[in-house]
Amino acid sequence: MGLISKLAWRNIFRQKRRTILTILTMTGGFVLSSLAIGWMEGSYGGMILFFTNHRTGQIQVHKDGYLDDPSIYDIIDDYESIGDQIEAIEDVRAWVPRIYTGALIASRAQDAPSGIYANSAAASVIGIDPAMEQNATDFSEQITDGRMLTASAADTSLRATGQILLGKELAITLNVAAGDSLILFSQAADGSGADRRYIVTGIVSTGNTELDRTTCYLTLADAQLLFALEGKVHELAVMTTSLGDVEKVTAEISAMTDSLGLSTASWKVFAKEFYNGMQADEASLKIMLAIIIAVAALGVLNTILMMVLERRREFGVMKAIGTQPKSIVKMIVLEANVMGLVSIVLGSILSTIGLLILSKHGMILDPPLDYGGFTFREMVASVTPGCYWIPAVCIMITASIVSLIPAVKAAHTDAAKSMRKV
Amino acid sequence: MNTNSANTDCANVNTNNVIVTRGLKKTYHDNGIPVEAVRGIDFTLTKGEFTAIIGPSGSGKTTFLNLMAGLDSPTDGEVELSGKLISSMSGKELSNYRRDHIGFIFQAYNLFPVLTVEENIEYIMLLQGIHKKERHERVMKILQQVEMEDYAHRLPSKLSGGQQQRVAVARAMVSRPKLIIADEPTANLDSRTSGDLLDMMKKLNEETCMTFLFSTHDEIVMKRARKVVTIRDGLLYNTDKSREE
Ligand SMILES: Nc1ncnc2c1ncn2[C@@H]1O[C@H](COP(=O)(O)OP(=O)(O)OP(=O)(O)O)[C@@H](O)[C@H]1O
Numbered sequence A: 001m002g003l004i005s006k007l008a009w010r011n012i013f014r015q016k017r018r019t020i021l022t023i024l025t026m027t028g029g030f031v032l033s034s035l036a037i038g039w040m041e042g043s044y045g046g047m048i049l050f051f052t053n054h055r056t057g058q059i060q061v062h063k064d065g066y067l068d069d070p071s072i073y074d075i076i077d078d079y080e081s082i083g084d085q086i087e088a089i090e091d092v093r094a095w096v097p098r099i100y101t102g103a104l105i106a107s108r109a110q111d112a113p114s115g116i117y118a119n120s121a122a123a124s125v126i127g128i129d130p131a132m133e134q135n136a137t138d139f140s141e142q143i144t145d146g147r148m149l150t151a152s153a154a155d156t157s158l159r160a161t162g163q164i165l166l167g168k169e170l171a172i173t174l175n176v177a178a179g180d181s182l183i184l185f186s187q188a189a190d191g192s193g194a195d196r197r198y199i200v201t202g203i204v205s206t207g208n209t210e211l212d213r214t215t216c217y218l219t220l221a222d223a224q225l226l227f228a229l230e231g232k233v234h235e236l237a238v239m240t241t242s243l244g245d246v247e248k249v250t251a252e253i254s255a256m257t258d259s260l261g262l263s264t265a266s267w268k269v270f271a272k273e274f275y276n277g278m279q280a281d282e283a284s285l286k287i288m289l290a291i292i293i294a295v296a297a298l299g300v301l302n303t304i305l306m307m308v309l310e311r312r313r314e315f316g317v318m319k320a321i322g323t324q325p326k327s328i329v330k331m332i333v334l335e336a337n338v339m340g341l342v343s344i345v346l347g348s349i350l351s352t353i354g355l356l357i358l359s360k361h362g363m364i365l366d367p368p369l370d371y372g373g374f375t376f377r378e379m380v381a382s383v384t385p386g387c388y389w390i391p392a393v394c395i396m397i398t399a400s401i402v403s404l405i406p407a408v409k410a411a412h413t414d415a416a417k418s419m420r421k422v
Numbered sequence B: 001m002n003t004n005s006a007n008t009d010c011a012n013v014n015t016n017n018v019i020v021t022r023g024l025k026k027t028y029h030d031n032g033i034p035v036e037a038v039r040g041i042d043f044t045l046t047k048g049e050f051t052a053i054i055g056p057s058g059s060g061k062t063t064f065l066n067l068m069a070g071l072d073s074p075t076d077g078e079v080e081l082s083g084k085l086i087s088s089m090s091g092k093e094l095s096n097y098r099r100d101h102i103g104f105i106f107q108a109y110n111l112f113p114v115l116t117v118e119e120n121i122e123y124i125m126l127l128q129g130i131h132k133k134e135r136h137e138r139v140m141k142i143l144q145q146v147e148m149e150d151y152a153h154r155l156p157s158k159l160s161g162g163q164q165q166r167v168a169v170a171r172a173m174v175s176r177p178k179l180i181i182a183d184e185p186t187a188n189l190d191s192r193t194s195g196d197l198l199d200m201m202k203k204l205n206e207e208t209c210m211t212f213l214f215s216t217h218d219e220i221v222m223k224r225a226r227k228v229v230t231i232r233d234g235l236l237y238n239t240d241k242s243r244e245e
């Protein structure tokens, strides 16, 4: 161990109370930052996954202009071959085709006399492929009553009656339950009138009340039949293996679809409000981190300045007997960095405990938090590398910068003056 | 006095000058008011001298010593150590000058509290880059010379003032500087300890021919000094040693 390191090391144990105070200040800064990051990453990661896996996918393909002004006529032809090409891309987990239209729904209770329709509501109709949905999203987990749609029979004559899923609030409005039947009225893409009878196979509760009040689901085949859209869809929703792959996969799909008059967008674009809200929250996280670090830095600066003041004579002696000023700077910065390292070790242990608790138990949100149209009832932290390396880097940089000022001051100690009688 | 006649082998090498000052001046500014602490001192110290500077408080002793040690820069005049002008040195050169040529003994001992006796003495040799084996040998030898060999691993806080000052003497001498400067080395010690310390230093001076320069108010130091000069109001006067006793 070099002379300067030896001095630095021993000085740390000299004023134990102040050392402990400094280390605790830095440890506190570390733990607070770490928990804040873990919390944010947990809730964001959770939110994005929840949001995209439950419904939207991470990437969507539409006809050009569809996102700005959705229309039943903005269709994707030959969607199955495009889907197959998308599926071949690395890091694509799954894709699903969808149809979006609207209809008027009229219902009657099972025990009511036939031909009497007591309730009606306007609704968005989403056509989904049950098997592909099963494979791609956790849509079926959101069915709280009844069962998921089954693949429509290939023989259209057997499809005299279709299957329908209703959003929870929509079912209440229509006063129907699983097993009841209802009729959809709409206009098909070819301009003809469309109407058909459906049996309610199940009730969907997505957690998004607005969505569940206005949405019903048909099988893709039923929707194509009703709206005269055979072989056509409005949207391809793509799920990637991880959130980190989204941008890359979006670019690859874009390259493929741009020439076909189609547009490809990631969730950051098609769920702009959700994304912007998250960005704003992330900015406030950064401000919070900056405040935590600044408070810790001030505390550390204060104790190091005090230390430098108390040891003024010693620095004077060091200089008098021929120590270079830069060695004094090195010694003090080293002292701060060693305390920083101890704080990081200590902070990592405490943060891990805290993060594990928060990731297991989370926080029950009461009242629930509405975010991007979804309702979150619980938020949990997630333990990511960022929970450690970001606070660690902050602590080391802070320790170095904050000690540099007193260190340079110490190195400039006037040896002659510092040894004048005290 | 036998102390006066004890100049041994060093007398033979008295021909070379260790330090020379010419027209040395230092003016401080205290809230804009100039304070002339040193007002033009011509002074020569030759090898092996054991000299005390005396003078009333505020007469300029510390200032004069600091100028010679390169701890303070003169307003005017020059300091020459072994033929080299220190006024032309850069900060780094001055730092090395003090490390290699000046040994300091302070009134308040000023040992590093976190280092043991041995480590305190090693310090300058580490700065000088002296090899571990030689460091150890020199530390052990000098500790014997100051009769502190049993305390090598103690921290300064576990030593008496007199013992600490012996370690400080060892620290000052171990790097074999050309000049040892001691500003009131006995001011914090009782008279018996002071006498013992001075006797020890004088013995070392005789054995090693190292040059010692003290400032002091202390009769005990004056009595043992081989030469005494007086500073009054920033000016130096040679003193007839016999009159002091
Ligand atoms: N940094 C300074 N600024 C202003 N004046 C100073 C400074 N240092 C010393 N002086 C003044 O210079 C004069 C000489 O001071 P110096 O310390 O050299 O005296 P001294 O002989 O060592 O005194 P003492 O015996 O009390 O130690 C004094 O008047 C002192 O007040």
Ligand SMILES: [Mg+2]
Pocket (backbone or CB within 6 Å): B061, B062, B063, B183
């Ligand atoms: Mg003085």
